[in-house]
Amino acid sequence: xxxxxxxxxxxxxxxxxxxxxxxxxxxxxxxxxxxxxxxxxxxxxxxxxxxxxxxxxxxxxxxxxxxxxxxxxxxxxxxxxxxxxxxxxxxxxxxxxxxxxxxxxxxxxxxxxxxxxx
Amino acid sequence: xxxxxxxxxxxxxxxxxxxxxxxxxxxxxxxxxxxxxxxxxxxxxxxxxxxxxxxxxxxxxxxxxxxxxxxxxxxxxxxxxxxxxxxxxxxxxxxxxxxxxxxxxxxxxxxx
Numbered sequence: 001x002x003x004x005x006x007x008x009x010x011x012x013x014x015x016x017x018x019x020x021x022x023x024x025x026x027x028x029x030x031x032x033x034x035x036x037x038x039x040x041x042x043x044x045x046x047x048x049x050x051x052x053x054x055x056x057x058x059x060x061x062x063x064x065x066x067x068x069x070x071x072x073x074x075x076x077x078x079x080x081x082x083x084x085x086x087x088x089x090x091x092x093x094x095x096x097x098x099x100x101x102x103x104x105x106x107x108x109x110x111x112x113x114x115x116x117x118x
Numbered sequence: 119x120x121x122x123x124x125x126x127x128x129x130x131x132x133x134x135x136x137x138x139x140x141x142x143x144x145x146x147x148x149x150x151x152x153x154x155x156x157x158x159x160x161x162x163x164x165x166x167x168x169x170x171x172x173x174x175x176x177x178x179x180x181x182x183x184x185x186x187x188x189x190x191x192x193x194x195x196x197x198x199x200x201x202x203x204x205x206x207x208x209x210x211x212x213x214x215x216x217x218x219x220x221x222x223x224x225x226x227x228x229x230x
């Protein structure tokens with residue numbers, strides 16, 4: 001299957017600092033990527049849809065200014081957690097679809113990033 | 119609003135037994151349904167993708183069925199192994215480029 005790479009896999013940061021998480025589609029171009037947050041023993045919660053060359057679409061209740069998303073190229077989307085607080089500690093996962101011309105638009109996920117804010 | 123439910127939330131079976139995982143969704147107007155596996159602290163691995171026009175998909179010991187009219191999908195894992203222990207998630211999509219709506223997952227433990 002297609003490969004979506006997410007970096008870093010783990011990060012610890014101090015409260016008040018910002019952290020950037022990268023999501024790359026390695027062998028296909030993705031005009032749309034998705035960012036999820038997952039709490040312990042819970043399912044995935046969609047945070048926002050990242051669109052290449054345009055503004056991201058955020059889900060209700062997700063703070064745009066806290067979770068900055070940039071999708072500057074067809075293979076890279078970034079999520080920046082700004083002024084991080086301990087309650088932002090979580091597991092963040094990105095996803096991208098393989099385009100229709102390559103098949104059935106199957107969704108592939110990155111490895112996830114464990115963010116701990118101390 | 120689409121809602122996806124997975125029952126049971128947790129399942130423990132002895133090695134060798136067949137696994138049956140259930141997924142139900144409230145809106146039958148789906149584009150496709152996907153089953154994923156998630157190991158602790160890891161991302162999601164795609165297992166099977168079923169298009170709305172399909173009834174089932176198979177890959178090795180895995181078989182997934184889809185009954186769109188009744189809003190149900192079932193994932194069968196034959197002859198379970200301890201390495202099958204993980205959380206299994208199903209997700210549906212309404213249209214080609216749309217977001218996925220996930221179920222809560224089923225945590226599976228296969229005992230040696």
